[in-house]
Amino acid sequence: MALTHDEVLAGLAELVTDETGIDASEVQMEKSFTDDLDIDSISMMTIVVNAEEKFGVTIPDDEVKNLKTVADAVNFIVAGQE
Amino acid sequence: MTKRIVVTGIGATSALGGTAPENWTNLLAGQSGTRTLAHEWIEKYQIPVHFAAEAIVRPEEVLPRHEAKRLDPSTQFALIAAREAWEDAGAPDVAPERLGVDWATGIGGVWTLLDAWDTLREKGPRRVMPLTVPMLMPNAGAGNLSLHFNAKAYARTVVSACASSTESIANAYEHLQDGLADVVIAGGAESAIHPITMASFASAQALSRRNDDPATASRPGAIDRDGFVMGEGGAALVLETEEHAAARGAKIYAYVVGGGVTADSYHITGNDPEGAGAARAVEAALAQAGASPDEVAHINAHATSTPVGDPNEYEALKRVFGDRIDEIPVSATKASTGHLLGGTGALEAVYTILALRDRVAPPTINMTEPDPAVPFKLSTSPQPLGDGELLAISNSFGFGGHNAVVAFRSA
Secondary structure, eight states: OOOHHHHHHHHHHHHHHHHHHGGGGOOOOBBBTTTTTOHHHHHHHHHHHHHHHHHHHHOOOHHTOOOBBBHHHHHHHHHHHO | OOOOEEEEEEEEETTTTSSHHHHHHHTTTOOOOEOOOHHHHHHTOSSOOOBBOOOOOOOOHHOHHHTTTTTTTHHHHHHHHHHHHHHHTTTTOOOOGGGGEEEEEEOOOOHHHHHHHHHHHHHGGGGGGGHHHHHHSSSSHHHHHHHHHHHEEEEEOOOOOHHHHHHHHOOOOOOOOTTSSSSSEEEEEOOOOOHHHHHHHHHOOOOOOOTOOOOGGGOOTTTTOOOOOBBBBEEEEEEHHHHHHHHHTTOOEEEEEEEEEEEOOSOOSSOTTTTTHHHHHHHHHHHHHOOOOOGGGEOOOOOOOOTTHHHHHHHHHHHGGGGGGGBEEOOOOOHHOOOOOHHHHHHHHHHHHHHHHHTOOOOOOSSBBBTTTOOOOSSSSSSESSSOOEEEEEEEEETTEEEEEEEEEEE
16 A cells, blocks of 8 residues: 555655654755755665665666655655555 | 874773773773674574674664664774773864874774675665775775864774784874874774684684683683684774873873884794794884883783794794793783784773783783793783883784784883
């Protein structure tokens, strides 16, 4: 069964916390991964790979640069589940 | 002109304790850090040696998870030991361009490398984490310490097996003498209690097989010693010019007064049985210290508890000290800590510094009957070192024919 946007956000926040130590409550839809959360490209790739496994989706390398905000990633993952 | 170089901070994490003071207390109390391993891989891969001296405080108990997962365990130990030393030194206020790092490891990120190999085979290349290479590289310790402490003078790495972190301290001494920095974080760390290294050292007949009595397995100088015990952990020193330390009113543990680094060119794993290379390393350290062998009041020996290595070290030291070697209080602390490989020299440097401070040679446990071929003055209880200015050396020798010795004077 596909997860909702809120469920994906919660799961993604866990991955961000695990990788960076950023508090999960900081991982909000409008936040930019680089500008607001200060996540570097290597951490971003680690989060992406972990998200692929956690949510059972594929996030192509070319797509990662388009995932600027948390909402971009959540929306991509929700769409990818369908 | 020769500068005076001082030790202003120490840190250590090993099987004897998670801090330098805990290490020292437990070492003086004659404790053994060696225990039977609980890992399933011992049985799964039929590793013939079932014990080691694992660090008693696990890095995950100290470091936040997100910090730990970006570092190989060897670098986790490096960061823990260096943070302790830095705080102990009073977090010196030094320009980043005048702070250097001389770090060491013998093996580097063996856990990261082999975990990634498992991941690649089981899950494919996509699952191999992007930090794999920067975690496994042998300079990960130096690089991460540079980052953490904002050290920009330099961040150098020594890799010379079991001599590594004595060599890194000798290098730090020279770098401070050469004016490359005013303050240096020096030391080494290792986390290699891994089935591959255990299997390899066991195949080489280098490890003790005393599975029924692990706590007494490391017994340097004893007639029935049968090999070394794998240890792990890290240790760090904060070294600085006396001028810099005095200007900030820092406490001083001891002086670093010289280092000697030589090579045997004899055999890739065996020491030169005549000990010429090791003796030259001792002589070089004493020459740099402007000291004669007669001044040496204490030796922390390499003494790994292998049948061949211990008498070779005795022969080497006899070349330098003559018959007086039998009277100098020697400590073989791997009896308690196991062998930290690339971290061992720094840990033993910490012990040597504390021996000078407290004027006592720490005990060498597990002595059953002294081997007449290794008649070092070892004692199962602390040996007093006497009054006045004291000079001590710490020896490390490594696969590859590396010999490293560092000399300290009491403060």
